[in-house]
Amino acid sequence: GAVVSQHPSRVICKSGTSxxxxxxxxxxxxxxxxxxxxxxxxxxxxxxxxxxxSKATYEQGVEKDKFLINHASLTLSTLTVTSAxxxxxxxxxxxxxxxxxxxxxxxxxxxxxxxxx
Amino acid sequence: AQKVxxxxxxxSVVEKEDVTLxxxxxxxxxxxxxxxxxxxxxxxxxxxxxxxxxxEQNEISGRYSWNFQKSTSSFNFTITASxxxxxxxxxxALSVPPNAGNNRKLIWGLGTSLAVNP
Numbered sequence: 001g002a003v004v005s006q007h008p009s010r011v012i013c014k015s016g017t018s019x020x021x022x023x024x025x026x027x028x029x030x031x032x033x034x035x036x037x038x039x040x041x042x043x044x045x046x047x048x049x050x051x052x053x054s055k056a057t058y059e060q061g062v063e064k065d066k067f068l069i070n071h072a073s074l075t076l077s078t079l080t081v082t083s084a085x086x087x088x089x090x091x092x093x094x095x096x097x098x099x100x101x102x103x104x105x106x107x108x109x110x111x112x113x114x115x116x117x
Numbered sequence: 118a119q120k121v122x123x124x125x126x127x128x129s130v131v132e133k134e135d136v137t138l139x140x141x142x143x144x145x146x147x148x149x150x151x152x153x154x155x156x157x158x159x160x161x162x163x164x165x166x167x168x169x170x171x172x173e174q175n176e177i178s179g180r181y182s183w184n185f186q187k188s189t190s191s192f193n194f195t196i197t198a199s200x201x202x203x204x205x206x207x208x209x210a211l212s213v214p215p216n217a218g219n220n221r222k223l224i225w226g227l228g229t230s231l232a233v234n235p
Contacts, residue, residue, distance in 0.1 A: 002164075033223075043227045045210065048201060086181075091160060103150070108162035 003027050004096045004111030013084055014117055021112045022078045023094030029074035030096035034106060035067070037092045052076055082117040119144045121211050123226035129233050130199055138194045138229045140209030146170075150212040151185065151192045152223065157205040168192065199233045206230045 013019050019029040023033060031081040032051050036044040048064075050071035058064045066088075068080040077096075081088055091113050095106040120143040130136045142151065147161045166176060168185050176183045196203055208210040210223040 041230075043225045046222060049222070091161075093162065095162075105164055105167050107164060108154070110159070110161040113160075 002098070002105070002107040004094065004109040006094055006112055008112060009110060010115075011114045012115045012117065015085050016083055018061065018082045018085055019081045021092055021094070021114075022111050023079070025075045025076045025096040025098065025107075027087050028096070030077070030098050031074065032097045033071055033077040034097070035069060035077075035094045036093045037080050037093065038111075040094060041108060043071075044093065047079075059076075064092075081114065084114070086116045089114055098100040119146075119211055119213050121209055121224050121225045121226035123174075123207075123209055123229050124144050125229045126227070127232070128142060129228045129232045129234065131227065132201060133198050135197050136199050136233075137233065138196075138207050138209075140192045140194065140226060142190050142192065142209070142211045144211060146213045148214060151182065152210040152212065153192075153194050154210065154230070155205045156208065161166075162208070164196075190225045196231075201233050201235055204231060204233045 005024045005026055009052045011019055013044045034049050035047045038044050038049050046059050047062045048056045048069050052071050054075050064080055067080035071077040091111050093108055093111040095096050095108045097104045097106050119124045124139055128136060138174045151168045155163045155165055166183055173185050173187060182195045189234045207227045208228045209226040212223055
């Protein structure tokens with residue numbers, strides 16, 4: 001149980017284009033989903049937290065207009081990197097937390113490696 | 118302030134050796150959770166264990182064991198008889214009550230990169 005999928009696993013795009021990444025909880029309902037960014041050999045940096053049906057809460061320094069997050073259902077959240085630039089190249093990871101218990105464990109997707117040319 | 122420190126950046130061992138990964142945390146909250154995650158080269162974070170602040174019992178799962186000591190604010194992770202497949206980055210994380218209405222976040226250590234050589 002507690003499987004989270006992410007799609008695509010890898011994407012290469014041209015500078016200026018937008019890229020959408022999907023995160024799905026496959027066998028549980030995720031009341032909260034999180035989006036992280038990870039640079040090579042670094043720890044995870046939380047970008048935003050999203051609750052189903054409401055606006056995402058962004059961490060300080062993360063541009064909400066640049067990184068659009070939608071959590072339309074209890075099993076799907078999307079991250080859209082708008083007008084991507086080479087500095088947006090990174091490993092993006094989502095996680096999902098199920099249930100009403102706020103102490104519930106976060107389960108992670110396999111990540112999406114974004115390369116912007 | 119909350120903080121997680123994993124002082125060991127990289128560890129290299131030979132197969133079958135035992136290895137302990139250290140994790141020291143800081144928080145003023147009395148209720149919190151501690152986690153360990155494994156990130157193999159494929160990149161996917163794998164949940165290993167969750168421990169709440171009121172449960173100081175040590176836990177063993179196969180070759181893995183965890184030693185939680187509130188007195189020293191540590192939650193160390195030991196792999197017994199390490200194997201090449203244990204090579205990964207291991208993250209320790211702390212979950213504390215939310216404040217100002219935000220969701221409970223995980224506070225991450227910087228990770229320890231473990232290389233198990235044949």
